[in-house]
Ligand SMILES: Nc1ncnc2c1ncn2[C@@H]1O[C@H](COP(=O)(O)OP(=O)(O)O)[C@@H](O)[C@H]1O
């Protein structure tokens with residue numbers, strides 16, 4: 228549990244920290260003479276210069292940052308707040324300069340490294356100054372090292388906050404997963420300190436992403452997911468804003484473990500999907516629905532006063548990215564739920580639409596899925612988890628559409644390139660309704676999309692068009708072409 232209130236910023240201590248000080252911890256990190264020797268030659272910083280390079284900050288943000296400084300007395304001795312960089316449902320994230328970087332062992336800093344900055348800037352900046360005799364001299368100055376301070380809202384339960392920090396601690400050293408440097412608390416306010424990762428806003432890049440870019444993006448995302456899943460951890464909230472992708476480096480980092488959980492930790496009963504198919508069939512043929520409705524041809528409905536307790540399952544996640552088994556309240560959810568969400572990102576990139584799914588609630592989300600997969604598959608998917616799916620919406624057909632057809636309609640192109648077709652085959656493996664048949668992160672990385680890539684890439688919208696030109700018109704055309712004759716079995 229979190230520490231008792233204190234009047235100053237207090238280091239968050241992992242329960243195991245007392246026995247085995249984590250190496251990343253600034254509280255426990257020691258600075259050896261060797262480190263000092265390495266660092267001493269470049270002691271001065273020219274913060275003035277770097278501040279000029281920094282973005283202008285909004286008045287409201289300045290006030291907000293001031294509040295944070297007031298809440299945490301002493302924080303300004305350690306960090307210089309630079310800007311607000313993220314505001315999510317559960318936290319506000321600030322960019323800050325790590326003022327005491329040199330005084331700690333920075334084992335977490337694998338990306339900025341000692342050889343220069345993979346993610347930010349070079350370690351040292353050269354600056355021309357005038358020497359005593361008037362000659363120009365080049366001096367090396369230490370670049371500021373940035374961190375991200377994630378202020379977790381007090382509305383999050385202490386257990387949730389502890390869970391997020393513990394999982395991050397367990398995942399330290401995993402490639403493409405954001406390391407936790409340390410955390411501190413003042414009363415009920417908790418701040419996690421993370422390395423700052425420069426990245427590009429997904430909304431700016433998704434329309435211009437070539438298939439080759441998608442390959443880099445997903446190689447990095449699957450690397451992260453493979454590490455996370457190897458630890459039997461479900462992230463639960465895979466979506467573009469939680470994967471900070473840097474197109475220059477062609478790498479990203481997975482952040483936000485606020486909803487993550489260990490597989491099986493929220494046990495509310497074993498779902499039917501873990502039984503054999505013959506057992507599932509028996510259960511179905513004995514069900515009230517089968518006996519009263521399906522076999523007798525009666526219209527499907529639902530009991531008006533159902534005395535059974537409602538089914539409970541973890542449904543945490545983001546609208547549009549939830550896997551079908553989450554929507555069907557499966558009680559045996561696995562790491563495959565993250566693979567579905569990764570599939571939704573790929574569909575967004577291939578279909579050039581963000582957000583791709585836009586449902587108001589879970590029922591709406593199931594209808595969106597049904598309009599792609601068709602009712603037959605949705606019924607099977609529901610039955611797998613002991614649920615019934617039915618709809619009388621006339622535009623939803625029985626068979627659904629192929630992924631290729633869908634990607635073509637969505638991106639408004641007549642034909643897909645061979646590389647897009649290959650990416651679409653990966654998409655089919657990710658957006659598979661049955662989680663047991665869905666690709667794992669490891670299997671996804673072994674897909675032909677990565678092992679035998681087809682490099683025939685053309686810029687979307689035609690070589691002469693800018694990525695934005697005519698998009699709306701073409702998209703509308705695509706929409707008009709929808710008709711039931713195109714219905715085919717899924718690939
Ligand atoms: N380490 C980081 N480096 C740079 N930006 C970050 C970092 N961590 C978070 N952010 C920014 O802050 C946003 C919100 O952070 P996140 O951890 O997802 O919090 P929330 O739980 O509120 O969604 C992210 O989408 C990203 O834009």
Ligand SMILES: [Mg+2]
Pocket residue numbers: 315468469483
């Ligand atoms: Mg987030």
